[in-house]
Amino acid sequence: DVKVTQSSRYLVKRTGEKVFLECVQDMDHENMFWYRQDPGLGLRLIYFSYDVKMKEKGDIPEGYSVSREKKERFSLILESASTNQTSMYLCASSRPLAGGTLGELFFGEGSRLTVL
Amino acid sequence: AQKVTQAQTEISVVEKEDVTLDCVYETRDTTYYLFWYKQPPSGELVFLIRRNSFDEQNEISGRYSWNFQKSTSSFNFTITASQVVDSAVYFCALSDTGGFKTIFGAGTRLFVKA
Secondary structure (H helix, E strand, O other), rough: OEEEEEOEEEEEEEEOEEEEEOEEEEOOEEEEEEEEEEOOOOEEEEEOOOOOOOOOOOOOOOEEEEEEOOEEEEEEOOOOHHHHEEEEEEEEEOOOOOOOOOOOOEEOOOEEEOOO | EEEOOOOOOOOEEEOOOEEOOOOOEEOOOOEEEEEEEEOOOOOOEEEEEEEEEEOOEEEOOOOOOEEEHHHOOOEEEOOOOOOOHHHHEEEEEOOOOOOOOOOOOOOOOEEEEE
């Protein structure tokens, strides 16, 4: 069964701590994404990567960084966590389909981060 | 700028009722993709349907159907004879052809009561 696995379902951190959220996919997908989900705002794109060591900013990259050292792994880093980063974080992956059709996103179960 | 609006925040229906979830989008692109995803209480978003901008055919999959109308920039989702297992948050999404920046609506939470 194909999967996107996020390392932690629930985390509680203190303001100023460095936080790592890990994501691994086993589908050999080129593209990986980090979104945050907040009530009333839907999903907002933080960063994405279309290849190993490549990364691009999404719509809300401030306060975050990412790392993609291997094709299957995409990490989200909060250098100094703040209370406004309390949220649900969703990792996703995708790949193009035959004929250039845009592939759908496959999501992990999410990591709910609380910053105190 | 691209935008997806799901005006219905929450909908509550009784089992076996039909329900339509609205989605209105904005884009200047002539080629784009629209999606619907379901997020059950477990949290993992699941893909339901993809439609590209050149394909306005409506689609039916079991109890689910989708109505895509470019003239009104809408991509509405209807569940016929709803069931308790349909209770979830449903997201409409819009993407350019590159697929790197998919924009999601705020979601509609559907409650189906037995």
